[in-house]
Amino acid sequence: xxxxxxxxxxxxxxxxxxxxxxxxxxxxxxxxxxxxxxxxxxxxxxxxxxxxxxxxxxxxxxxxxxxxxxxxxxxxxxxxxxxxxxxxxxxxxxxxxxxxxxxxxxxxxxxxxxxxxxxxxxxxxxxxxxxxxxxxxxxxxxxxxxxxxxxxxxxxxxxxxxxxxxxxxxxxxxxxxxxxxxxxxxxxxxxxxxxxxxxxxxxxxxxxxxxxxxxxxxxxxxxxxxxxxxxx
Ligand SMILES: Nc1ncnc2c1ncn2[C@@H]1O[C@H](COP(=O)(O)OP(=O)(O)O)[C@@H](O)[C@H]1O
Ligand SMILES: [Mg+2]
Numbered sequence: 001x002x003x004x005x006x007x008x009x010x011x012x013x014x015x016x017x018x019x020x021x022x023x024x025x026x027x028x029x030x031x032x033x034x035x036x037x038x039x040x041x042x043x044x045x046x047x048x049x050x051x052x053x054x055x056x057x058x059x060x061x062x063x064x065x066x067x068x069x070x071x072x073x074x075x076x077x078x079x080x081x082x083x084x085x086x087x088x089x090x091x092x093x094x095x096x097x098x099x100x101x102x103x104x105x106x107x108x109x110x111x112x113x114x115x116x117x118x119x120x121x122x123x124x125x126x127x128x129x130x131x132x133x134x135x136x137x138x139x140x141x142x143x144x145x146x147x148x149x150x151x152x153x154x155x156x157x158x159x160x161x162x163x164x165x166x167x168x169x170x171x172x173x174x175x176x177x178x179x180x181x182x183x184x185x186x187x188x189x190x191x192x193x194x195x196x197x198x199x200x201x202x203x204x205x206x207x208x209x210x211x212x213x214x215x216x217x218x219x220x221x222x223x224x225x226x227x228x229x230x231x232x
Contacts, residue, residue: 002068003163003196004030004053009062010219011048022048023059024219030164030198035190037199039207040216046200047168049216053198054087054166055079067163084112088157090167094149096141102128102152103137109160127155131185147178151185158195168200179205 011023023045030036030053038046051057052064055071064071066086071079083089096105106124115123128134133151141149150170157165167186171179187209189195199206207213215223 001032002029003032005065007063009052009059009064011052011057012060021219026221032196033194034212035197036212036214037201037206037210038214038216039202044216045219046216050166050168050200054089055083084109085160086163088162088165090153090157090170092169092172094153096149096153098141101138101140105152106156106159109156123159127159131155146173147182150182154186158189164196166198171203171206183209
């Protein structure tokens with residue numbers, strides 16, 4: 001099943017009057033169940049493309065379809081609802097809320113969705129448990145290691161059962177062992193719960209785990225290959 005389709009997507013920035021084609025005519029289809037990595041050198045357009053796919057940014061040309069629906073046709077509040085319910089985000093800098101515990105951070109998307117407190121707590125605890133993070137439930141981000149924070153960020157990203165999880169350089173601030181552990185967890189979520197992941201990363205550890213590797217250069221896709229034949 002198709003989750004995302006970009007059609008001739010372009011995102012151009014103005015830099016002191018000079019146009020920068022951060023993404024320059026990208027056609028990409030993301031199917032349910034993928035574990036895909038957008039790779040490429042720094043500045044090749046990975047983050048911009050991920051943000052456009054996640055409705056955090058708007059293309060200057062072309063169209064993004066989520067479950068067949070054109071994002072350009074959605075009003076701002078509809079896009080917020082889409083980001084909240086259909087897409088999970090994991091960022092390089094974890095982006096947990098510092099004054100909230102792990103449990104409260106994981107519960108937070110459900111607060112925005114209007115889920116009742118008892119159910120929020122139950123679902124957040126269940127995810128933390130499943131990811132072996134229950135021991136961190138009452139800790140704040142400042143009392144956790146980077147790897148722990150990022151695993152809590154993944155828990156927060158998946159607690160709403162999104163169609164798609166987007167992860168931008170999620171291992172960039174982690175040491176190698178911790179980065180592998182995070183990827184083990186994400187791969188397990190992909191295989192056991194069929195959660196769809198799209199990464200933007202130039203980290204060799206992430207690239208080595210990719211089931212589909214999409215390589216970008218100068219805002220364009222220059223190579224797109226399956227690593228294990230799952231999607232052929
Ligand atoms: N907000 C912005 N304003 C101007 N130029 C930008 C902005 N964001 C990204 N760019 C430019 O777009 C290109 C792609 O950037 P980015 O998507 O961040 O690449 P990557 O994630 O692959 O490093 C780069 O040349 C970058 O400098
Ligand atoms: Mg980037």
